[in-house]
Amino acid sequence: MHSFQQQAGFPILTVMTFLPTLGALVMLALMRGRPQLYKSTALVTAGATFFLSLAMVLKFDQSSADFQFIEKVSWIERLGASYHMGVDGISVLLILLTTLLSLVIVPASWNYIKDRELTFFASFLFLETGMLGTFCARDLLLFYVFWEIMLIPMYFIIGVWGGPRRIYAALKFFLFTMAGSVLMLVAIVGIAYLARPDRYAAPVFDLDQLQKAVFSFPVQVAAFLAFFIAFAIKVPMWPVHTWLPDAHVEAPTAGSVILAGVLLKMGGYGIIRFCIPLFPDAAAAAVPYILILSIIAIIYGAMVSLVQKDLKKLVAYSSVSHMGFVTGGIFAFNVIGLSGAVLVMFSHGLLTGALFLLVGFMYERLHTREISLMGGLASPFPVLAAFLLFFTLASLGLPGLSGFIGEFLSLLGLFSYNKAMAVVAASGIILAAAYLLWMYLRVMFTGTRDEEWFKLSDLNLREIASLAPLAVLAVWVGVYPSTFLNIINPSVNKLVTQMAPYVAQHGGLLTHLFASRGGL
Amino acid sequence: MTPLQHYLALSVALFAIGAWGVMARRSIIVVVMSLELMLNAANIALVAFSNYSPGTPGRGEVFVFFVLAVAAAEVAIGLAIGIAMYRLRERLDVDELDELKG
């Protein structure tokens, strides 16, 4: 047995990860039938987790690209698996997003759920543990366990508290994700065995060791594909995105927020953390294909959003489009593009989370999400309209708000890889403005459809409180992104430097076709 | 000393008869009996091998005791199923037991 090897004396990652579980267990064991008490407990737990993560961010050494707050304990010795946690800049940012959104959804769904509330809030706390663990794990097997743990609460959240077609949506979500995960599991086991120093050694699941291993090109390609498909489904990339609209439409508001805000980021995070550093040759060779898929996603998602009739579906398809900037930025393989991709993830989490919250608030009042049944909502609900406008604008990439920085950097990275691709991708921004503003027009502007709406109340303090932090952060990222860029920069630089020789080696198909690679 | 092959021939013969009985007979009692035949065929082989292999005395015999114990349990369960079946259907035909068909 190895003893603790940690830099910080206090196991902050473990405490942060399992605090929600603890809260959930306490709630389930002691507070059955006392809604005010368990809701408050959920709030306190999520809040404490958020502040722990905040403390972690503040203690995080921004000058280093190394993994920090490392905790390593032997776990399944025979299998070579260890309980190995650690974070770098990219994880830190996403952890912050996770804890923030998990906190925000508690007040937002205070009165939203009518039955089995206790289990509902407990599910979200369990889910939070899964998400945080996924972002912290430095051991493939541990990662896989957390990855799968996430799936179960989410399945129930959609399947139990969802809309009328919830069973279909939950099953679709589960099957899509499972299909990817199974492939990934095979690949994990495969490389764990291939990475052994000799035949009799235990398999290698530890990422530090795996990164030193060199796999032959065919193995890399196979494993890369297996991992990539799993993550691409989560992102979701075109054409494996169709679970997302269904899942979103059926999921309860809080579920949508977490799904879009955090779960999709798992895909991008997984690609950055596993696909690329473990299989650099394959990743470099796959660049042109993935970029094409990303661009299709950007344009396709935006175009399909344009004709949606359901608000949630519209936001869901817009996520497909925005996440295209993530994969596009990542696979441009330069510092600018990759930073942009990470920032898009962060900002998309904030903005889409907020948009889903707003749709939820509207649903609570109007009992519909159908765009054609709305209209003129700005008159009865001015505060709601202002918030929706703010997040709509941020989402369509208005400079000065968070959406712009990430998308611009991501596009700039893409531009320096291949100009033609960037031009096509950039046209997605026009489409984004089109579908979002058109939506806003039909929902908020023109004559008020129903005079009864004037009797309904505008956003209350609780709802504003759940939106305000997201709005503040959206402005913060837009006006002073350095706070966030400084956190991720060292890690991004390190990854790009690692990848540079591989990218140089695999020119790829498209560079020959377009022959317009700028130097960055 | 009788050569090993003789024991084995007996074992094979018993086993074949048992296997045929299990596969072909309808009555659940006969099936259970045939099953016992197969187990005993294995027992004979085990004892025979044990006797002829040097250095490891008694290992085969130990297995035989296990098998006997298992066989006893099996008969008990088999007959119990038979009785339950008779109560339900008033017949002892194994073809009737096809509840698990797809």
Added chain:
Amino acid sequence: MKAAVLLIPLLPLLSFAFTGLLGRRYLKERSHYVSVAAVGISWLLSMYVLVEVERGQTLSWQLYSWIAVGRFSVDIGFLVDQLTAVMLLVVSTVGFMVHVYSIGYMHGDKGYYRFFAYINLFMFSMFMLVLANNFLLLYVFWEAVGLCSYLLIAFWFPKRSAANAGMKAFLVNRVGDFGFSLGIMLIFITLGTLSYSGVFASASTLSGGMATAICLLLFTGAVGKSAQFPLHVWLPDAMEGPTPVSSLIHAATMVNAGVYMVARSNPLFAQSHTAMMVVAIIGTFTAIFAATIAMVQNDIKKVLAYSTISQLGYMFLALGVGAWTAAIFHLLAHGFFKGLLFLCSGSVIHALGGEQDMRKMGGLKRKTKITYWTFVIGALALSGFPGLSGFFSKDAVLTGAFAEGYWYFWIVALITVLLTAFYSFRLIFMTFHGEPRTDPKVFAHAHESPRVMTVPLILLAIPTVIGGLMLGIPPENGHIDRLLHHIFEAAIPAGEHVFGPLTLSLMIISALVGIAGILLAWHLYERCPWLPNAACKRAGRLYTLLLNKYYIDEIYAAVIINPLRGFCGWLWRFVDAGVIDGAVNGAGWLAMGAGRLLRPIQSGKVQGYLFSMFLGLLALMVAYLLFNI
């Protein structure tokens, strides 16, 4: 000076936050107190900056590093030089006047606080736009003014046309910004920096093709923002906004941003003759194109809107032929007189209780004296009547085009002068002269606007009258030329022009043409009011074509918007639901079908299973014996 430069945009921003947050509940009818005061102080500070810049002081100031990633680094910073100062002059003056005017114009509106919040936000963005010291920051506030424009056009959003117009403005501008942003990226990729100083210093290292590409992409942005053909369609619709907004945003300031941007990037444009030609061609074409439409419009604000498009075309013509100073001069003059004209039209609309159709006006001269006379001053300036600011600035453009050898542009521009003078005075005669065609009840109630609205008119009329005399004499070497000389040093074609007989004769020609246009309007609409109708009937098809603005909107709808929407619908219904989900569900059906096929094997008969097990065992043994696997 630093403090002044910082406060100029900051005050409107703070006022925006204050008014926006407290307006609905607490300020209500008092919403304008803070916002007008903030813009007033900004105006004073702008004047101070102008004086400082006149004295030769400029400022380049990095506030903080905004985005720094790898090699990409952009600051938030200010650049104050002569060009900035001139822009500040227009923006702050017209802005302040419009703020004061709005107190009267927007009085009693339900969204009073909202109006002042938005318009403050606009002032902040516009100030930042001209103060920015790099392309990305310019782009940021370029979009931000677009947003304010959207909010203000759609200000009366329950009206469907207003909401649509706002969205249209934003989207059309987005098309332009798409090019603009690509241009910015291209600049960064090739030159490695986005700060004005860095880019312009290394502009000469650009290859010809690259320079052309960059300039054309930047120009795309300008085409959108400054409403040039083919992206001009949003500006006429933008007249759905309150009139002060039309005056401030859609005449005097925001639409000039494109001109400003091209002028600012003059070292880049100097590298590409092709790009300059494109700018000149688009500008000239737009000038005459919009002027022809303006001739037949009946909505008072639409006439002015097309006039704005046309005048912006002049500015681009000037930029394209290298008459940089003339472009900025015209921007300045046009900012004042067009701002004035819009405010006057607002006063007319106010007087008639919201009527905008000129066919239902007439005879207002008696009722609204101040509005009438200020309107006439503005219209004279627009027509290029000698002595007024528009005369000098327009003349600088024409002379510039002629002197650089582009006589063909000059001819087109001269025809446009005629058209301009004609439609300006057609507007005057239809609105103020003749017999009232208004509903008598409405006409009886028609009254001059309150003083809070007429004083800004008078104040704006002053620079309209004297601005040209102050800045433009002598032509080609007036005050404005000396002031801006340093900015355009790099891009001004060799050879100084001096005021001489050529310039003088050109001036006389254009003045005569302008007066001819006025006389024509007088003849048609004052002396023989039956003539226009007859003429319209004679030129039936042409008239319909012009009245319908060459059917550009309809063409866009038929060629771009509807097919796009159809295609998107197809993507969703066929590709997404049909092909992709079809494949997914297909996989599910496949699994179920296979199960159904294999189902009989699972007979439930244990003996059958056992038999197949034995067969399998046998097969394995045979295989083992035969192949020794």
